[in-house]
Structures are given as structure tokens and as C-alpha cells.
Amino acid sequence: MTDIEKEINQLREELDKHNYKYYVLNEPSISDFEFDQKMHRLTDLEKQHPEFADPNSPTQRVGSDLNKDFEQVKHVYPMLSLGNTYSEEEIQDFYKRVAKQLPDEEFEIVCELKYDGTAIGLTYENGLLVRGVTRGDGVQGDDVTANVKTIRSIPLKLKGDYPASFEIRGEIFLPHKGFAHLNEQREKAGETPFANPRNAASGSLKMQNSALVAKRPLDCFLYYMLGEELPSQFHKENLEKASSWGFKIPPYIQLCTSIKDVMDFIHHWDEERHNLPFDIDGIVLKVNSLDQQRRLGFTAKSPRWAISYKFKAEQGYTKLNEVTFQVGRTGAVTPVANLDPVFLAGTTVKRASLHNSDIIASLDLHLGDMVYVEKGGEIIPKIVGVDEEARSAEAAKVEFIKNCPECGSELIRIKGEAAHYCPNAATCPPQVKGRVEHFIARKAMNIDGIGTETIDLLYKNHMINDVADLYTLHPMQLMTLDRMGEKSAQNILDGLEASKQVNFARVLFALGIRYVGETVAKKLASAFKNIDALMKATQEELTEVDEIGDRIASSVIGYFGEEHNQTLIDKLQKAGLQFQLSEEETATHSDKLEGMSFVVSGSFTSFSRDELKSLIEKNGGKNLSGVSSKTSYLVAGDKIGPSKLAKAEKLGVKIISEDDFKSMIE
Numbered sequence: 096m097t098d099i100e101k102e103i104n105q106l107r108e109e110l111d112k113h114n115y116k117y118y119v120l121n122e123p124s125i126s127d128f129e130f131d132q133k134m135h136r137l138t139d140l141e142k143q144h145p146e147f148a149d150p151n152s153p154t155q156r157v158g159s160d161l162n163k164d165f166e167q168v169k170h171v172y173p174m175l176s177l178g179n180t181y182s183e184e185e186i187q188d189f190y191k192r193v194a195k196q197l198p199d200e201e202f203e204i205v206c207e208l209k210y211d212g213t214a215i216g217l218t219y220e221n222g223l224l225v226r227g228v229t230r231g232d233g234v235q236g237d238d239v240t241a242n243v244k245t246i247r248s249i250p251l252k253l254k255g256d257y258p259a260s261f262e263i264r265g266e267i268f269l270p271h272k273g274f275a276h277l278n279e280q281r282e283k284a285g286e287t288p289f290a291n292p293r294n295a296a297s298g299s300l301k302m303q304n305s306a307l308v309a310k311r312p313l314d315c316f317l318y319y320m321l322g323e324e325l326p327s328q329f330h331k332e333n334l335e336k337a338s339s340w341g342f343k344i345p346p347y348i349q350l351c352t353s354i355k356d357v358m359d360f361i362h363h364w365d366e367e368r369h370n371l372p373f374d375i376d377g378i379v380l381k382v383n384s385l386d387q388q389r390r391l392g393f394t395a396k397s398p399r400w401a402i403s404y405k406f407k408a409e410q411g412y413t414k415l416n417e418v419t420f421q422v423g424r425t426g427a428v429t430p431v432a433n434l435d436p437v438f439l440a441g442t443t444v445k446r447a448s449l450h451n452s453d454i455i456a457s458l459d460l461h462l463g464d465m466v467y468v469e470k471g472g473e474i475i476p477k478i479v480g481v482d483e484e485a486r487s488a489e490a491a492k493v494e495f496i497k498n499c500p501e502c503g504s505e506l507i508r509i510k511g512e513a514a515h516y517c518p519n520a521a522t523c524p525p526q527v528k529g530r531v532e533h534f535i536a537r538k539a540m541n542i543d544g545i546g547t548e549t550i551d552l553l554y555k556n557h558m559i560n561d562v563a564d565l566y567t568l569h570p571m572q573l574m575t576l577d578r579m580g581e582k583s584a585q586n587i588l589d590g591l592e593a594s595k596q597v598n599f600a601r602v603l604f605a606l607g608i609r610y611v612g613e614t615v616a617k618k619l620a621s622a623f624k625n626i627d628a629l630m631k632a633t634q635e636e637l638t639e640v641d642e643i644g645d646r647i648a649s650s651v652i653g654y655f656g657e658e659h660n661q662t663l664i665d666k667l668q669k670a671g672l673q674f675q676l677s678e679e680e681t682a683t684h685s686d687k688l689e690g691m692s693f694v695v696s697g698s699f700t701s702f703s704r705d706e707l708k709s710l711i712e713k714n715g716g717k718n719l720s721g722v723s724s725k726t727s728y729l730v731a732g733d734k735i736g737p738s739k740l741a742k743a744e745k746l747g748v749k750i751i752s753e754d755d756f757k758s759m760i761e
């Protein structure tokens with residue numbers, strides 16, 4: 096493989112991962128700017144090397160928010176992304192391109208704000224809201240109608256002269272005030288606050304319980320209408336009409352007839368955006384005439400008649416006072432910069448994350464430095480630069496600590512990793528408490544009634560030293576704790592009792608083995624079926640499981656190799672937790688595909704790719720990520736990756752269709 100091909104593959108993989116974190120988990124780990132730069136780089140490379148083109152590349156597809164918990168609906172009109180740029184020059188290029196493609200014609204550009212939330216398509220029949228669907232993968236989206244109906248600014252019934260059938264698209268978002276209130280409540284309840292209003296809005300829209308969605312102060316601006324019988328052939332007029340039927344159409348729209356008007360609009364809002372009661376991340380330009388829009392058409396991913404100009408994250412300039420070190424649940428030590436308060440993008444910033452010692456070294460940080468901070472996708476902003484000229488001669492270099500600030504153990508660094516760890520997993524207080532917090536969390540054992548404060552008290556009073564101790568708690572013991580009444584104590588005990596029914600996969604996740612998240616835990620549970628088999632598994636057996644690489648495998652082996660973990664599992668087993676698949680879980684399993692391995696590529700009509708993969712596992716087969724001589728079958732869907740196809744042909748791997756596959760498991 097050439098270096099170029101390697102870089103392309105790596106970028107594709109990285110971008111796929113970030114899309115998933117952003118759209119499905121609502122937990123981005125890099126800033127939009129960094130994401131967009133990677134996307135830009137990949138687009139350039141693919142342009143220069145058309146031989147590596149792939150219709151599945153993230154440059155060719157809309158980042159997908161599809162979620163298994165919802166029913167999927169095909170869009171009548173594909174729901175695409177927008178081309179974006181951070182450069183004013185490219186906005187001028189866009190304007191010139193449109194002018195060139197519409198020779199001797201006048202055209203108007205509608206400038207709008209780019210609301211930072213999550214896209215929604217609403218279908219109305221005879222004046223009634225019948226469906227609300229997310230963008231999904233652009234072709235089909237998640238049906239979130241029940242949740243959409245709880246948003247007050249979305250009309251359920253229209254008034255006036257609306258067409259019999261049409262779709263209107265817009266952005267569901269959370270205004271600042273609602274966001275602040277929501278996070279306040281979450282923090283009080285001991286839940287993790289949302290990183291930003293966008294994540295909060297898209298997370299809220301994907302909740303399973305509409306009654307809870309109704310409590311989130313979501314709002315919705317509509318920005319585009321589609322249908323066979325629209326009131327006007329101009330985009331802006333359609334929005335004005337929609338407003339008269341009862342839709343919330345934002346007032347920040349301007350018709351522009353010159354590039355100067357467009358630029359003025361951009362400059363105005365680059366300043367003014369800080370006074371808005373909600374987040375925007377840029378400006379959208381759209382050609383006003385629908386006829387011209389049709390003639391300009393679309394690329395695979397976005398319309399040629401629109402573009403977005405994105406604002407760069409705002410930078411703050413302030414003084415670094417101190418660096419403190421926090422120890423997390425896995426023992427990872429995170430350095431945190433304590434700053435002079437600085438106002439940045441709507442909030443006062445006092446702390447910034449420094450991630451690890453490499454970052455401190457690459458910034459060459461000194462105490463008292465004047466630094467530049469920026470907010471990315473995360474709550475905690477980061478230091479992006481240092482003003483070296485402002486440094487005093489006697490300023491001391493920031494040194495990473497050698498010993499754990501909580502227990503004094505000497506820190507270690509695992510080869511190939513950036514983080515420092517405190518190795519004292521067994522008794523380092525934040526690690527012990529952190530593991531209990533993780534264990535009881537909703538997605539893990541889901542034990543009600545215990546919060547961070549209770550864990551603190553239990554630990555301080557020597558009632559728990561590990562998660563298994565939770566199951567030995569007595570009501571009388573609990574009631575000796577501060578502010579713990581009989582009812583709350585009983586509540587905790589009931590929660591613990593109920594957790595004994597939690598399935599094996601979640602128990603595995605709850606153990607908090609490094610790198611074993613929810614998905615990995617599910618894969619391990621269904622591959623090994625019980626804890627004994629998993630504890631005996633070798634590196635090789637582990638990495639044979641789909642999506643389990645060496646890093647995860649070593650972590651699992653390391654975990655079960657520790658004597659105190661073996662004792663812990665033993666205690667938890669005796670307490671009655673589920674350490675094997677239930678009969679019901681095994682009953683849905685067959686061994687029809689025993690000993691066979693599959694690579695799945697492309698898209699399918701009867702199921703999503705994930706569903707297909709899970710069917711393979713349930714029937715005893717194995718999923719592989721790439722085609723190799725070990726692959727038994729390549730299940731080929733629509734738009735299959737050409738490189739996978741070519742490789743399968745070369746190696747003589749059997750290529751089967753969706754229907755062939757179905758008949759194998761019948």
C-alpha cells in the first residue's frame with residue numbers, strides 16, 4: 096500500500112469514527128474546525144488520486160445519525176449536507192460559479208443564519224403534521240414523530256391556504272437559557288452535563304420517552320420547503336407563506352443581489368451572533384429561484400445552489416496561573432490549566448484541558464504564561480497557543496508530576512500511549528470511587544438512589560472498597576449515613592436487587608475494563624457467552640472477534656490477569672449477578688454459520704448493515720472488517736466498496752447477495 100493510500104484509508108476511518116461520535120453518540124471529541132480540515136484534506140487527496148475513489152468515503156456521504164431504536168423512513172427528497180468553508184474567498188468563488196452556470200441571468204442569493212442544532216424534515220398532509228424524520232444517512236432517517244410533536248413551536252395543525260401535501264425542513268435547537276437550565280438540573284442529579292446546546296438538542300430528540308423530551312425546552316426554526324405544489328417558485332416567498340400557516344420562520348433572512356450584500360451580511364453576523372439567544376455556527380447562502388436551484392443541481396452530498404460559511408471558533412487571551420492534575424476512574428491523569436477568567440463565546444472560562452504531557456511539552460508551557468484558548472466541541476476549552484514574548488525570564492516550565500496526587504504511587508506510562516496512569520487501581524481513592532460511579536450508571540447496572548455524594552460517604556465510612564461491597568450493604572448500615580432515611584436506604588437496596596437481572600453484556604461493561612465500552616462489551620458477551628470462557632480467552636481468540644483489536648484484547652487480558660479482579664468477579668458471581676447469556680439470549684442464537692466468517696459491504700434493502708452483522712453473530716458466524724484469505728463470504732450490498740470487491744475476486748472469496756445470505760440462515 097502506498098503512503099497516499101494509507102493516509103486516505105486512515106482519514107476515512109477517522110472521519111467515520113468522528114461522524115459516529117458526533118451524530119449518534121452526540122459526544123464529539125474534536126472541534127468542528129479540526130473535523131472540517133481532515134475532510135478537506137481527504138477531499139483533496141481523492142481529487143488528486145481518483146484511482147482510490149470509493150462511494151462509501153465520508154466525502155461522498157452524509158454523516159449518519161441513524162439509531163437502531165427508531166423506525167427508519169425513506170426520504171421523499173434526499174436530505175443532504177451543505178458544502179462548507181471558512182474562507183471568504185471561497186464564498187466569492189461560489190458566487191462566481193453560480194453566475195457562470197447561469198449565464199446572462201439575474202439571480203438572487205438568500206442569506207440565512209446557520210442554526211446549530213439538528214436537522215428535521217416535517218411532512219404535512221391536509222394541514223396536519225404526519226411525520227418528523229431526522230436526516231439519518233441522507234437517504235433514510237429515524238422516525239421521531241412522537242418526540243417532534245412535543246415541541247411547542249412546531250404546529251400540529253396549520254391554518255390558511257397550505258398545499259395538501261408538502262415537506263418543510265428546519266433545525267431543532269436548544270436556546271441558551273434552556274440549555275443552562277437543563278445542565279443545572281443534570282448536574283444536580285449527578286448526571287454528566289451536555290457539552291453544548293447542539294449535543295443536547297440532538298440527544299434530546301433521540302430519547303425513547305417522549306414525555307421526557309417534552310420537558311426539554313427545544314425550539315425549531317424552519318428554513319426550506321419542498322413539494323409538488325408549492326405556493327411560490329422562490330425559496331424566500333415560500334418561507335413567508337409558511338410563516339402565515341403557523342411555522343416559526345426566523346427573522347434573520349436577507350435577500351442579496353450582489354456579493355457585497357452577501358459579505359456585509361456575513362460580517363454583520365460574525366459580530367452580532369454573540370447577542371443571539373441561541374448558537375449559530377455560520378451563515379447559509381441559497382439561490383432564491385427554485386428553477387435555478389433545479390438547474391444547478393446536486394453533488395453526491397450537497398446542493399450546488401447553496402453553501403455555508405462557517406465562523407472560526409473565537410479565541411481568548413489570558414494568563415495561566417497553575418496546572419493541577421486529576422485522576423480519573425481508569426487511573427489516567429489529566430492535567431488541567433487554571434486560568435485568569437476570560438469571556439469566550441458566551442461564557443466565562445477559568446479552566447482549560449491540557450490532555451497529556453505531550454501537549455504540555457509541545458506548547459512549551461511555563462507558569463504565568465499568556466495563552467490563547469479556544470472552545471471546540473467540548474465543554475472544557477483548550478489551550479491552542481502561547482504568547483512567548485509575554486513570558487518573563489524567571490518563569491518556571493510546567494512539569495508533569497511523577498507521583499499520583501491522590502495516593503502517592505509512582506505514575507507509569509503505557510508504551511504507545513500519551514496518558515500517564517496511576518497504577519494503584521485497587522486502592523487509589525478516585526479510581527475506586529470512579530469505578531463505583533461507572534458501575535451504577537444508567538447504561539451499566541442502572542442502580543437508582545446512589546449518587547456521587549452517597550458513594551463518597553460510603554467510601555469514607557469504609558462501607559465499600561469495591562463494587563462487590565455494594566451487595567453486602569445492610570439497611571441499618573446505610574441509615575447511619577448523613578441524610579439517609581429509611582426510604583432512601585430501601586430504594587438503594589431495591590436498586591441493587593434489581594440490578595441482579597441486568598444482562599451479561601451490561602455487567603461486563605459495568606466492570607469498567609479499559610476500552611471495553613458498551614459495544615465492545617456486547618461483542619464480547621455474544622462471542623464468549625460466559626465469563627469463564629472470556630477469562631480464559633487468548634489474545635488471538637479475542638482479536639478474532641469483529642472490531643476487537645490488539646489494544647482492547649491486551650486490556651481484557653490484563654484485567655482478568657489481576658488477582659484482585661478475579662476475586663471481585665468471584666464476589667459478584669456469588670452476589671447473583673449475570674455472568675452468562677440468558678437462555679432467551681442463547682435461544683435466539685443458532686449455529687448455522689458456525690466456523691464461517693463474513694465481510695459485509697454496501698447497503699441493503701431488508702436490514703441495516705449493523706442488523707446484518709448482528710444476524711451473522713447470532714447465527715454463530717464471525718464478522719471481519721476486511722477481506723482476507725480467511726474470509727468465507729463477502730456479503731455484497733448496493734454501492735459495495737470497489738476495493739473490497741476487487742480483493743474478494745482476487746482471493747477467490749465467495750461473493751454473495753443479501754438474498755443468498757437470507758437463505759443461509761433460514
Ligand SMILES: NC(=O)c1ccc[n+]([C@@H]2O[C@H](COP(=O)([O-])OP(=O)(O)OC[C@H]3O[C@@H](n4cnc5c(N)ncnc54)[C@H](O)[C@@H]3O)[C@@H](O)[C@H]2O)c1
Pocket residue numbers: 113114116117118123124125126127128130131157158175176177179207208209210211212213214215230265266318379403472
Ligand atoms: N466535531 C466532530 O467530530 C464532527 C463530526 C461530524 C461533523 N461535524 C461537523 O458537522 C459538519 C457537517 O455536518 P452537516 O453535514 O450536518 O453539515 P453542516 O452542519 O455543515 O450543514 C448542513 C446542516 O446545516 C443545518 N442548517 C442550519 N441552518 C440552516 C439553514 N438556514 N439552511 C439550511 N441548513 C441549515 C441543517 O441541519 C443541515 O443539515 C461538519 O462540517 C463538522 O463541522 C463535526
Ligand SMILES: [Zn+2]
Pocket residue numbers: 422499500501502503504517518519523524
Ligand atoms: Zn493514585
